[in-house]
Amino acid sequence: MTNRISQKLNDTAELIERELDRYFFVGDKKYQILFDSVRYSVLGGGKRIRPFLTMEFCKMFGGSEQSALPYACAVEAVHTYSLIHDDLPCMDNDDFRRGKPTNHKVYGENTALLAGDALLTHAFNILAENKYTSAKNIINAVKMLSANAGMYGMVGGQQLDLIGETTKYDLDTLKYQQKLKTGKLIITACVFGCMAAVDDIELKDERIISAVKYGENIGLAFQIVDDILDVGEEEHKTTFLTHMDIENAHKYAAQLTNEACKVIVKYKNNEILCELAAYLLNRKN
């Protein structure tokens, strides 16, 4: 099972890479460094979990690969921008990401800042230029991505993360912070798969509600597993291990994973997404 899902993840990652390479093409050579910086971060790395979620939700609900790709790439562009800005000296000040020097280490802080801005902005261009979905879906997708990635979503979560460096959070606040910082973009990726599959889908459609619940559960589980894998790395920060021991943390993540699968079990072809949830729970990095 793990082999099948690893293979599927790799295949999707290759496909996404090719699409992102097209979307983030090198423009005017007069400022080539900006394109180099953007492409350094958006290409050639990452497990592409979010695009995978979009692709697989789309397939589960009978949609084509082609219609899911723009949605998947838009989410990945936003994810990449958030990593670049998060790594900056004024934020986490990280020198390495996925074994490579961080963007600002290679291109300088100023270009890294702009590369993040460019990725975020272009994500909306990718959504709006999508020829394989309905106008209603495009507008709902822009609404959803801008809401979930913005100050009432992901950016808010990053602010909470900053505040958390000097403040201890109780478990509820920690869960809330994680929901904003990572959960909402994961949820967006899942919902985008539904939009890619069904033209003019209503936001209250049962399939979208299932995608939100699935995304919410695996998003939180993902973060708990992250905290377990990073144990001891950030001792000043509140993590799930501030509130429970490793064994109970893993148990909690397993529960959430189970919940996620239960939500989608009623749909035909739910197996891949259940396998993904289990794979994320049991990953070693």
Place this chain on the structure above:
Amino acid sequence: MTNRISQKLNDTAELIERELDRYFFVGDKKYQILFDSVRYSVLGGGKRIRPFLTMEFCKMFGGSEQSALPYACAVEAVHTYSLIHDDLPCMDNDDFRRGKPTNHKVYGENTALLAGDALLTHAFNILAENKYTSAKNIINAVKMLSANAGMYGMVGGQQLDLIGETTKYDLDTLKYQQKLKTGKLIITACVFGCMAAVDDIELKDERIISAVKYGENIGLAFQIVDDILDVGEEEHKTTFLTHMDIENAHKYAAQLTNEACKVIVKYKNNEILCELAAYLLNRKN
């Protein structure tokens, strides 16, 4: 004439202020500092030239104020984000803007970075949530703003600006840089006015083509006047005064202003926009 246009600018600025106050409401108090930071920059300042352009193009083409406001606020949010990021230490490292300490001086670099990200992201939310325009217009507006503000537009211009700190540009490259950095957002503001006025307007509609030309001309004139007003402030950078003396620079800006007015003279009620162009040419700050 100057009095009339000043009064109109003030009236519009007040209206825009009220709308932005609504759009950028304070969310969860747990991370109040982010909202404070966003609101510090987006409220209470600036001539609101870009929103004014949107409002007046909309009125000239028979549209209502209500339909223009979301378009106008989205452009102003993007403009504000660009100022916050531009002022950061890794960019221009400015301590003051419009007589007030810059955002990062008050809220710290990390929150200022996030406030910029939040403003950019929320601009797309404002466009997509616009209830007073057609779906086709919303999608075209998202396409246009994301293209003109992104790496092939404004962000590209900012990268060229960075490169220009150590490289001398010839006049054509300088004009090109200015077109990307400030021109494209000004053009967007003008075109958004057309969209606000006319549902399902085609991008090749003669009114949009006029708005693009008008915006292009006043955008360049605006930058030349800026360079004249800032003379001596940034001696290491290429400006229009690197390539011509003040008298010729002013003559060139006057020519462009004249061109801008010629483009719209055929439309009824073009007077305000002509007055604005003249006002911008003759401004003293």
